[in-house]
Amino acid sequence: MTTNATIWDDEVAIAVTRLTxxxxxxxxxxxxxxxxxxxxxxxxxxxxxxxxxxxxTAAAAELxxxxxxxxxxxxxxxxxxxxxxxxxxxxxxxxxxxxxPGFEIxxxxxxxxxxxxxxxxxxxxxxxxxxxxxxxxxxxxxxxxEQHSALLDNFIVFSRILIFEQIVDHFNSRxxxxxxxxxxxxxxxxxxxxxxxxxxxFGAQLVRALWLRLRTxxxxxxxxxxxxxxxKYIASSLQxxxxxxxxxNAGIPDPFAFRSRVLADPSRSAAHDAVTARTDAFYRxxxxxxxxxx
Amino acid sequence: xxxxxxxxxxxxxxxxxxxSPTEDLIEARLIDSLDFLEFIYxxxxxxxxxxxxxxxxxxxxxxxxxxxxxxxxxxxxxxS
Numbered sequence: 001m002t003t004n005a006t007i008w009d010d011e012v013a014i015a016v017t018r019l020t021x022x023x024x025x026x027x028x029x030x031x032x033x034x035x036x037x038x039x040x041x042x043x044x045x046x047x048x049x050x051x052x053x054x055x056x057t058a059a060a061a062e063l064x065x066x067x068x069x070x071x072x073x074x075x076x077x078x079x080x081x082x083x084x085x086x087x088x089x090x091x092x093x094x095x096x097x098x099x100x101p102g103f104e105i106x107x108x109x110x111x112x113x114x115x116x117x118x119x120x121x122x123x124x125x126x127x128x129x130x131x132x133x134x135x136x137x138x139x140x141x142x143x144x145x146e147q148h149s150a151l152l153d154n155f156i157v158f159s160r161i162l163i164f165e166q167i168v169d170h171f172n173s174r175x176x177x178x179x180x181x182x183x184x185x186x187x188x189x190x191x192x193x194x195x196x197x198x199x200x201x202f203g204a205q206l207v208r209a210l211w212l213r214l215r216t217x218x219x220x221x222x223x224x225x226x227x228x229x230x231x232k233y234i235a236s237s238l239q240x241x242x243x244x245x246x247x248x249n250a251g252i253p254d255p256f257a258f259r260s261r262v263l264a265d266p267s268r269s270a271a272h273d274a275v276t277a278r279t280d281a282f283y284r285x286x287x288x289x290x291x292x293x294x
Numbered sequence: 295x296x297x298x299x300x301x302x303x304x305x306x307x308x309x310x311x312x313x314s315p316t317e318d319l320i321e322a323r324l325i326d327s328l329d330f331l332e333f334i335y336x337x338x339x340x341x342x343x344x345x346x347x348x349x350x351x352x353x354x355x356x357x358x359x360x361x362x363x364x365x366x367x368x369x370x371x372x373x374s
Contacts, residue, residue, distance in 0.1 A: 139334055143320060143327040143352055236328040244335055256339040 007213045008105040015205040016109045019198045023112035030119040040131050040182055046076040048178040051171055053242050056267035067250055074246035077132035080124040082240055085138040087121040090161045109202050116195045123188055136245045152222045155210040156229050162203035166279045167237050169196045211286050238272050295362055301336055305329055315359040337365050
């Protein structure tokens with residue numbers, strides 16, 4: 001019988017030790033880290049231009065400069081709101097597993113993960129509430145869980161966490177380095193990127209080990225479900241970036257039709273590839289996507 | 295309702311018929327959590343009203359009949 005204790009190989013254990021030490025030595029007080037100015041400067045760009053959903057699309061020409069800047073603001077509020085809702089969900093999954101049988105090896109880092117994610121949720125929410133006056137509502141609904149083996153269930157849960165963090169990190173690293181953005185925006189993206197590099201390294205080890213075991217112990221159906229789930233979760237994560245709430249708040253008429261046009265624009269395919277490049281490369285490296293192509 | 299049935303068929307190409315009004319869409323996995331954002335946007339577009347997910351449950355999306363009653367009646371009102 002497979003137990004989680006036998007899934008976590010030396011590579012996982014070494015990564016947990018290294019990342020736990022790094023989390024301890026790089027610990028900071030997020031509540032005292034940021035300067036929160038009264039406002040984001042008038043006329044500022046809130047999101048890097050190549051990350052705004054209309055980038056490269058025909059629909060971008062429909063927007064005047066004021067609408068475009070407003071869209072960059074509300075898409076950034078959408079992005080940080082997605083972070084808040086996503087973090088809440090992933091924390092629940094980790095809380096259910098910390099200090100339970102089978103998770104003895106990853107548990108030391110789970111403590112840092114939970115602590116840091118709680119802090120990330122705080123500063124993302126703080127940004128939205130201070131400068132946007134609100135969080136966008138969570139558009140996810142909890143559906144009855146499909147009955148999976150514990151192994152497949154863990155693979156799906158830690159894949160969700162990893163994919164979410166990798167996609168977010170694409171935005172964070174870009175915006176942290178973008179001199180066109182106000183310092184407040186660059187700072188929260190920079191700090192998040194620093195912590196997430198540890199979380200992504202940790203998550204990649206867990207998913208790699210779970211996939212190795214699933215490939216040897218899982219049946220064909222489970223492997224097909226795992227592959228389909230990852231593909232669909234990536235697609236779903238990209239769709240969340242196209243927010244009707246953001247289009248509406250930016251004053252764009254008929255936001256549903258606008259969203260459909262932007263999503264269908266041929267230029268978005270390359271943009272999606274850029275956002276998911278790291279995730280695609282990871283799942284190719286461990287063999288999940290290669291097998292799909294075979 | 296036609297657009298909703300069409301959307302479900304598009305998302306489930308293996309389904310070679312329209313779902314019946316009382317078919318359990320959740321149990322049959324014709325709507326799942328990863329498609330849900332698109333589905334909510336479709337309902338909001340069709341009804342012209344926002345849907346507050348704090349005020350609904352997964353059962354409100356279980357059948358086409360329930361969806362029509364809950365979200366698409368003119369008198370259904372806003373849920374937010």
